[in-house]
Amino acid sequence: MQFFNSRMRILGIIPFLFFLFFSSSVLAQEITILDSDSGIPVVNIAIYNKDKSKTTISDQNGKCDLEVFERNEKITFKHISYEVYTTTKAQIGKKGNRVYLSLKAEELQEVVMSVSKWEQQKKHVPQKIESIDAQSISIATPQTSADLLQTSGKVFVQKSQLGGGSPMIRGFATNRLLLSVDGVRMNNAIFRGGNIQNVISIDPFTVKNTEVIFGPGSVIYGSDAIGGVMNFFTKNPHFSFTDSLAVSGRVDYRFASANNENTVHADLNLGKQKWASYTSFTYNNFDDLVMGKHGPDSYLRSNFAARRNGTDVLLENGDSRKQVTSGYDQFNFLQKVTYRPNTTWKYDLGLHYSETSDFSRYDRLIRPDNSGDGLRSAEWFYGPQKWFMGNLQITKKGKNKFYDGVKLTTAYQHFEESRNERGFQDDERFTSQEKVDALSVNLDFENKKIGDLRLYYGAEYIFNKVHSQGSQKNIVSNETIDAASRYPDGATWQTFAGYINGEYQLKPNFTLLSGARYSQVWVDAQFDKTFYPFPFDEADLITGAFTGSLGFSWFPKADLQVTLNGSTGFRAPNIDDIGKIFDSEPGSVVVPNPELEPEYAYNAEMGIRKNFKDKLVLKGAAYYTYLVDALVRRDFTFNGESEIMFHGELSNVQAIQNAAKAYVYGFEFGLDAYFNDNWAVSSNLTLTEGTEEDDDGMDSPARHAAPTFADVHLIWKNQKVKADFFLNYNGEINYADLALSERSKAYIYASDSDGNPYSPSWYTLNFRSQYQISNALKATMSLENITNQRYRTYSSGIVAPGTNLILSLGYSF
The missing domain is CATH 2.170.130.10 (TonB-dependent receptor, plug domain)
Structure with missing residues (x-):
């Protein structure tokens, strides 16, 4: 009987011991905190509850015990270099007692x-x-x-x-x-x-x-x-840091009111310890864009061309702010696979694909005809723009006699595009279709063996082949005949180059960076004389270019950086330069020119950055670039004629030529001010001046010198919310400073008091915000161009959006 009572007491204790063990296992929950990108343990992470009455810290192995916290109590993970993360013990348990933290953006920018x-x-x-x-x-x-x-x-x-x-x-x-x-x-x-x-x-x-x-x-x-x-740089697949398959992904939806945008996106990551996969799909649907209310009336779209009962007519636009036929659709796909058998080797495969629907070239659809009362074009649209890229990259890290790292990058790309144009009340539609196959091989080495000298060197080979066809279709009879292609069909462009770049840390606060490269370029094009009597049969160019750079980064004080850099650049003639036949602007036609040389740029720049006790950072840069033998479009002759018939119109002959010099200089300023953990101000200002000089010494404003532009951001943020109220500003370009090629496009510009085209200054007030609803759910709301300004960015055909409400919702799992 005594034995029986003793046995019963023991059996009664077992459930109690089990309860204690279970309770302690729930409370004493050891977790590991890892860097989400590298999987490396993160030390000294502060972990605390809402009122900070309970705290702990991760050890040298990224581990810590959450015993002091309740199962469903909100726990915050914080580190100076990582984004703040909030979760519960229960949620961590479901993820294998592992917490993954992401580096802050400012930390990522350091490399x-x-x-x-x-x-x-x-x-x-x-x-x-x-x-x-x-x-x-x-x-x-x-x-x-x-x-x-x-x-x-x-x-x-x-x-x-x-x-x-x-x-x-x-x-x-x-x-x-x-x-x-x-x-x-x-x-x-x-x-x-x-x-x-x-x-x-x-x-x-x-x-x-x-x-x-x-x-x-x-x-x-x-x-x-x-x-x-x-x-x-696109997103990389993430590995699993456990034996099990790690599955994660994201779904996004975005809406914009100015063009009734509807965008859906989804991606999925699958990861094991040695391989990982990332798959992404995005679909965009953009409707016609609506411009703002307050601005030049000349920007309004008062009418548009349409086909009615077999003829072209001008229709009144019911909403003159709506830029009719500007909408389009787009689809994007990305598949990346990474295999890492060990710490030495890594294999990365990427497959990119993008395709658009047909989309109008809006600036050509608003060109007036010779009378000024009608439109020049009934149709002008690009066919689907397609791009495919498959690239394989093999990386090896480890000590070697000649390198510490080697990277082989091979890629194949396929490009497709087409242009389709038809004059108003013209039954003939002219189409040119282009395809380019591009192969590239890059071999890059990293070597940091020679004391304080770190070397980078490598070689590159690129091969492009161009396929071009032209056709002419009668839209009434549906009869299609061949027409001149835009480029010589079967033309090739290829280059082979070698380079070396060195980084030498002369002192702890002084780094010297220098490099050199030699490139050889071959262009081969055979011209078809079926449609035009070219005075030459082929273009066979072989050009070489040597480029270099030399600069330093100096910290005279820990909070002051001074940089100085000199560099050269070049551009070798491509197939578009030597072989294009295209209606470049009303009344002009570009013809081939096989006698071209590379253009060269010589650049000097100086930068300064001053940090005032991590509260205020000022940045500035000044630069000057001199371009010689510039490849520009100038008047030309074709078989001795300065004018030829093109698409039924007598057109001035032009060609790309080494006929100019250019001088570009400017200043760039930046400011970042941090008032406290919540409030900050950020601002940028860019000023650019450019001049082109032809062979006769005549100066004219450079076409691609942008107007003065700036922004100012007032930012507030806490753990869950980020809000940004900002101003965007663009300065004026008056008629005298407008490039000659832009003056002929008066229909896209406003008119000054003398009736001359110019680009007015403009500003917009904007607000954007983001709310982290939970670790998985994030919402974004933006209101752009709050005051509904009607403006056109310099040299643009389409008018910018009016007031635009953007809503976005993203869910991660």
């Missing part, structure tokens, strides 16, 4: 990739580089990557139509700027001197960060990088 293709401390780089991080992109909710650049306040963007965006940097644009995606050159052999819209093929939802190099970048990037380089 840049663009100058050497390897990570470098930004403070060591003498060139001006601006980073646009994922957090800035998230709150700005840009419609396209062109808008992404514009919202930075440091890049000017021109738009000929809603489906467009042509950046201007330091007086240069289009084929004098270089676009790069994940380290792959996007510029191809038919990038033109006129405004281009290829940047909209990059989906802003997939952009992790963007780095903009101001000034020549030819040492690393070769031809075209005269005015600057825009590097877009």
Whole structure:
């Protein structure tokens, strides 16, 4: 009996012990805190509840015990370098007792990739580089990557139509700027001197960060990088740091009232310890854009061309602020796969695809006819703009006799575009269709073995082949015949180059950066004389270019930085330069010119940055660029004739020629003030002046020298909310300072008191905000152009949006 009682007492204790064990296991919850990007444990993370009555801190292994907290109590994780994160013990338990923290944007900006293709401390780089991080992109909710650049306040963007965006940097644009995606050159052999819209093929939802190099970048990037380089780095797949499959993703919806935009986006990440996958889809639907109420009446769209009963007629626009036929659709897809078998090797595969619907070139649809009462064109639209890129990158890290890191990047790109135009009450529609196949191979090395000298060097090969066809269709009979193509069909452009770049830390506060590159470029084009009696059969150009850079970054005091940099850049003639046949403007036609040489730029810049006790940061830069043998459009002769018939109209003959010099200089200022943890002010101001000089010594304003532009932001933020009230400003360009090529486009400009075209100054007041509803749910609301100004950005065909309400909702899982 005693044994039985003893046994019962023991059995009675077991549930009590089990309860104690279970309770302690729930309360004593050990977790690991990791960096979301690298998976490395994060030390010294402060963890506390709402009133900070309970606190703990992560150890050297990123671990800590949450025993003091209740199961469903709100817990905050905070670190000076990471974004604040709030959750509960229960939610952490569901995620395997792991917490992933993201670096703050300002911490990410300290390292840049663009100058050497390897990570470098930004403070060591003498060139001006601006980073646009994922957090800035998230709150700005840009419609396209062109808008992404514009919202930075440091890049000017021109738009000929809603489906467009042509950046201007330091007086240069289009084929004098270089676009790069994940380290792959996007510029191809038919990038033109006129405004281009290829940047909209990059989906802003997939952009992790963007780095903009101001000034020549030819040492690393070769031809075209005269005015600057825009590097877009897309999001990478995330690995799992446990044995199980990590699944995460995001769904977004965005609406904008000015063009009735509806955008949906979804992405999915699958990760194991050695491989990871990232998949993204985005669909945009943009309706016709509505301009503002207050501004020049000449910007209004009073009528538009339409086809009625087999003939073209002018219809009155019921809403003259609505820019009829400016809307379009776009689809973007991205698939990235990363395989990392060990800490030495990494393999990255990326597949990018973008396609638009047809979209109108709005500035051509509002051109008046010779009488001034009607319209010149009944139709002028681009066919679907398509871009595919497949790139494979293999990276090896580790000590070697010749390198500490090596990276092989191979890529294939396919571009498609077409132009379709038909004159008012003309039954003939002229179409040109272009396709470009582009192959590239880059081999880049990093070597930091020689004391304080860190070397970067490599080689590059690029091959482009252009396919071009022309046709002419009678829209009444549906009969289609061949017509002259825009470019010589089958033309090729290729380049081979080698470079070396060195970073030498002469003293702890003084870094010297220098580099050199030699590029060889081959152009081959065969001209078809079926439609035009060309006085030549082919263009066979072989050109070489040597470029270099030298600069330093100096900290005379810990809170003062001075930079000085000199560099050269070049642009070799491409297929668009030597072989284009195109109606460049009313009454003029561009003809081929196979006798061209590269243009060269010589640049000097100085920068200064002063930090006043982390409360006020002032930044300034001044630069001067001299361009020689500039490739510009000038009057020409074709078989001895200064005028020829083109599309049924007698047209002045022009061609791209090495016929000018250009001088561009300017100043850039920035200010960041931090009043406390909640309030801050940020401001930027850019002034640019540019002049072109022809062979006769005659000066004229440079076409791509943007007007003075500035922004001022008043920012308030706390743990969950960020609000930004800001002003955007553009200065005036009067008639005397308007480029000669722009003066002939009076229909896109306002008229001054003398009746001459000019670009008026304008400003907008704007507000944007973001609310972190939970760790998973984020809402963004913006109200742009609050005072409903009617304005046209300089050189743009389409008028900017009026008051625009933008709503966005994103859910992460």
